[in-house]
Amino acid sequence: MASTAAVAVAVVPLAYLGVRTAEAGLDRIVAELWTGRVAWLSLRSLGLAAVVTSACVLLGVGSAYLVTRTDLPGRRFFAVLAALPLAVPTYIAAFAWVSAFDGLAGFWPAALVLTLCSYPYVFLPVAAALRGADPAQEEVSRSLGRGGWQTFTRVTLRQIRPATAAGALLVALYVLSDFGAVAILRTDTFTRAIFVAFDLGFDRTGALVLSSVLVLLTLLLLTGETVTRRRGARYARLGGARRAAARLRLGPARWPALAGLLGVAALALGVPAVSLARRLVAGVSRPGALAEVAAAAGNSLVLALAGAALTMLLALPLGLLTARAPGPLTTVLDRLAYLSHALPGVVVGLSLIFFGINVAYPLYQTTWLLALAYATLFLPLAVGSVAGAAAQAPPGLEEVARSLGRGPWGVLRTVTLPLTLPGIGAGAALVFLTGMKELPATLLLRPTGTDTLATELWTNTAVGAYAAATPYAALLVVISALPTWLLVARSGLLDKDDR
Amino acid sequence: MSEVVLTGVVKRYGPVTALDGVDLTVPAGELTAVLGPSGCGKTTLLRCLAGFERLDAGEIRLDGRAVAGGGRHVPTHRRRIAVVPQEGALFPHLSVAANIGYGLDRAARRGDRVDEVLALVGLAGYGDRMPHQLSGGQQQRVAVARALAPRPSLVLLDEPFSALDAGLRAGLRHDIREALRADGATGVLVTHDQGEALSVADRVVVLRAGRVVQAGPPTTIYREPADPWVAGFVGDAVLLPAVAEAGSARTPLGAIPITGASSSGAVTVLLRPEQVRIVPSARPGTVPATVLRHDFHGHDALVGLRLADGTRITARILDDAATAPVGADVAVRVDGTARAWPA
Numbered sequence: 103m104a105s106t107a108a109v110a111v112a113v114v115p116l117a118y119l120g121v122r123t124a125e126a127g128l129d130r131i132v133a134e135l136w137t138g139r140v141a142w143l144s145l146r147s148l149g150l151a152a153v154v155t156s157a158c159v160l161l162g163v164g165s166a167y168l169v170t171r172t173d174l175p176g177r178r179f180f181a182v183l184a185a186l187p188l189a190v191p192t193y194i195a196a197f198a199w200v201s202a203f204d205g206l207a208g209f210w211p212a213a214l215v216l217t218l219c220s221y222p223y224v225f226l227p228v229a230a231a232l233r234g235a236d237p238a239q240e241e242v243s244r245s246l247g248r249g250g251w252q253t254f255t256r257v258t259l260r261q262i263r264p265a266t267a268a269g270a271l272l273v274a275l276y277v278l279s280d281f282g283a284v285a286i287l288r289t290d291t292f293t294r295a296i297f298v299a300f301d302l303g304f305d306r307t308g309a310l311v312l313s314s315v316l317v318l319l320t321l322l323l324l325t326g327e328t329v330t331r332r333r334g335a336r337y338a339r340l341g342g343a344r345r346a347a348a349r350l351r352l353g354p355a356r357w358p359a360l361a362g363l364l365g366v367a368a369l370a371l372g373v374p375a376v377s378l379a380r381r382l383v384a385g386v387s388r389p390g391a392l393a394e395v396a397a398a399a400g401n402s403l404v405l406a407l408a409g410a411a412l413t414m415l416l417a418l419p420l421g422l423l424t425a426r427a428p429g430p431l432t433t434v435l436d437r438l439a440y441l442s443h444a445l446p447g448v449v450v451g452l453s454l455i456f457f458g459i460n461v462a463y464p465l466y467q468t469t470w471l472l473a474l475a476y477a478t479l480f481l482p483l484a485v486g487s488v489a490g491a492a493a494q495a496p497p498g499l500e501e502v503a504r505s506l507g508r509g510p511w512g513v514l515r516t517v518t519l520p521l522t523l524p525g526i527g528a529g530a531a532l533v534f535l536t537g538m539k540e541l542p543a544t545l546l547l548r549p550t551g552t553d554t555l556a557t558e559l560w561t562n563t564a565v566g567a568y569a570a571a572t573p574y575a576a577l578l579v580v581i582s583a584l585p586t587w588l589l590v591a592r593s594g595l596l597d598k599d600d601r
Numbered sequence: 602m603s604e605v606v607l608t609g610v611v612k613r614y615g616p617v618t619a620l621d622g623v624d625l626t627v628p629a630g631e632l633t634a635v636l637g638p639s640g641c642g643k644t645t646l647l648r649c650l651a652g653f654e655r656l657d658a659g660e661i662r663l664d665g666r667a668v669a670g671g672g673r674h675v676p677t678h679r680r681r682i683a684v685v686p687q688e689g690a691l692f693p694h695l696s697v698a699a700n701i702g703y704g705l706d707r708a709a710r711r712g713d714r715v716d717e718v719l720a721l722v723g724l725a726g727y728g729d730r731m732p733h734q735l736s737g738g739q740q741q742r743v744a745v746a747r748a749l750a751p752r753p754s755l756v757l758l759d760e761p762f763s764a765l766d767a768g769l770r771a772g773l774r775h776d777i778r779e780a781l782r783a784d785g786a787t788g789v790l791v792t793h794d795q796g797e798a799l800s801v802a803d804r805v806v807v808l809r810a811g812r813v814v815q816a817g818p819p820t821t822i823y824r825e826p827a828d829p830w831v832a833g834f835v836g837d838a839v840l841l842p843a844v845a846e847a848g849s850a851r852t853p854l855g856a857i858p859i860t861g862a863s864s865s866g867a868v869t870v871l872l873r874p875e876q877v878r879i880v881p882s883a884r885p886g887t888v889p890a891t892v893l894r895h896d897f898h899g900h901d902a903l904v905g906l907r908l909a910d911g912t913r914i915t916a917r918i919l920d921d922a923a924t925a926p927v928g929a930d931v932a933v934r935v936d937g938t939a940r941a942w943p944a
Binding site: 494496498499501502503504505506507508509510512513516517520521 | 651652653676677678679680681682683684686688690692693694703704747748751753757
């Protein structure tokens with residue numbers, strides 16, 4: 103029951119979006135849809151997604167292979183470096199580039215920034231797959247007379263195809279839903295058009311129709327993901343102990359490889375770092391800057407705390423159910439929660455505004471409506487953590503505890519809670535930190551007069567006050583670095599299993 | 602010291618009947634092995650005993666007190682039945698001493714029972730270690746100590762040695778049996794390893810497709826199996842068609858005294874390979890045979906033989922090197938009596 107409530111929260115925005123769009127009437131929808139502008143937006147959005155995804159696959163698979171399968175010097179250092187761009191929210195990277203090269207705008211700069219920010223989404227799963235792949239298959243291919251390159255294309259690339267596809271779809275979803283970077287770099291895509299239509303034009307129907315089209319595109323991508331996931335099952339390894347593959351000797355080729363990795367890192371991390379550092383002194387030394395930053399940080403903290411509390415409350419039953427009672431119902435509930443995760447923040451924000459105005463007016467313009475938006479956006483994140491934590495206390499342990507004479511409450515207190523609380527706590531922290539840096543939903547739903555770190559950055563960037571925006575950007579990078587570190591530490595990239 | 606009695610226990614999972622009317626008595630202070638192939642219902646039996654599952658029919662009585670059946674279901678934590686699962690399942694966040702003390706009340710935890718059972722399983726002084734600092738065998742010993750600590754009515758061991766390698770298994774098996782005996786505990790060991798069941802248990806219960814096929818001391822199970830399936834399941838068997846007549850059976854190996862089938866007529870006769878002796882040359886009471894193969898096992902060997910009429914049999918011998926090579930013509934005779942069932 104509780105899990106159903108959690109999923110209801112997750113799908114309310116989606117359902118509401120459908121209802122409101124339908125209310126506009128078929129003629130109006132068709133009129134809004136069959137315009138050159140919608141076609142143009144679709145082309146731009148899909149084009150951006152295609153360009154960024156291809157570039158990310160190239161960068162992600164290439165660097166993953168270099169750091170996991172070759173004798174590249176400093177490969178563990180590069181492994182961490184390749185994951186770190188996750189710590190830079192796209193709107194901060196975009197801000198850093200604009201602040202470094204004034205007047206930067208358009209499709210290709212946006213593609214560059216988004217690629218540099220999101221190639222870790224391909225790198226991390228592919229690196230993990232390369233580490234986990236059974237080297238025996240490559241050895242068999244070699245022993246059957248296939249050379250190194252043929253083995254790579256015919257065996258290795260196919261082993262990592264599910265991971266690559268999953269990462270690529272994640273990137274594509276991410277690009278479709280990204281709002282901050284494209285808005286700062288003034289590139290017209292669906293998200294920006296939705297925001298502009300609503301925020302500046304008060305064109306509700308237009309915003310709703312555009313949102314619906316974006317949701318449809320997202321659904322299309324998600325279906326693709328489900329299909330690859332199903333196919334991926336065929337690549338599961340067949341038992342056997344985990345063994346590291348022999349490393350490829352790069353020889354003189356290691357210098358261009360090193361230069362390439364260093365170049366990507368310089369663009370992805372160096373440019374934002376230098377750009378922020380350059381303006382930070384000027385930004386901090388403005389009169390009253392520290393007080394403003396502190397006030398915004400305080401607001402971010404309160405909003406993120408409320409969001410994290412609500413999200414965990416909803417995620418607990420769903421996560422426990424997913425871990426303990428897997429079945430068709432749980433899968434459906436799980437999938438629905440993930441569907442909402444793929445929804446762009448702009449769309450979630452917009453639908454909750456209409457929901458607030460028309461259905462739950464007392465919530466409108468309060469912290470709680472924004473907390474609800476965070477819950478919608480981050481529920482999958484939290485459910486994953488809870489399910490992972492619950493797996494730390496398998497039912498077998500509880501059965502043993504009961505057989506030793508402890509009642510249900512005793513078992514919960516002495517076994518289940520001590521084992522699961524750390525994981526649940528980590529999940530709450532993750533939701534909290536992610537909420538701190540959320541931009542589009544916060545922009546749309548924050549109570550009037552409440553400025554957060556992300557919205558202050560946005561406001562200052564919009565008027566070209568780069569120095570004033572920099573302290574917020576720097577603080578946000580620090581906040582985002584923490585969950586990234588968690589992710590890197592868990593991915594096993596830091597494990598010492600080098601031979 | 603408690604006696605456990607199961608009567609007509611039935612457990613179904615949807616359309617699958619896992620236990621199909623199990624009648625079973627576990628004598629107090631003894632170790633009973635429940636032996637069967639995978640999927641025979643032995644783990645379900647254990648889960649029903651522990652109270653993790655509710656019965657669909659039948660009754661379980663512990664010391665004369667019904668704990669399950671007839672609408673009653675005493676919850677696990679009030680049954681005083683401790684479980685040792687397959688992988689030990691130590692609580693990872695508790696030290697060895699805290700794991701062992703888990704089932705004790707506060708006063709007993711401060712007493713010397715924890716050290717007592719630790720010594721019993723040969724791990725004196727390990728109380729401060731954490732589970733991840735122990736080897737697989739040591740974890741299994743701690744799991745047994747944890748189960749013994751609260752002096753339960755019954756200890757259930759669910760294939761506790763299957764995750765360990767062969768060398769370790771034999772030693773641990775012996776030590777744990779001694780620990781149970783020294784503590785006077787009643788135990789049920791679930792296993793699919795017939796060697797394990799025969800060597801450690803006081804009584805063996807053979808389970809097949811959710812029913813008890815045979816129960817008795819290990820020697821009885823081995824020498825007088827209830828049917829040819831049990832004979833083959835608990836050890837190497839030579840099954841021969843024969844004709845019975847007045848306490849003896851005419852077999853391809855000559856006349857052999859039989860037990861079991863009293864009537865005369867067609868029977869199936871069981872010989873164990875160790876009853877078949879190979880002699881270098883024919884003499885009265887032997888039959889000629891040809892050596893087909895040698896399966897060397899280190900401590901002994903199985904020799905495959907073919908009789909003149911084409912019947913294949915095996916013989917167990919201790920000194921493989923002294924035996925005739927493959928292809929050699931030898932003679933065989935049979936020691937002792939054979940078990941016979943109407944064919």
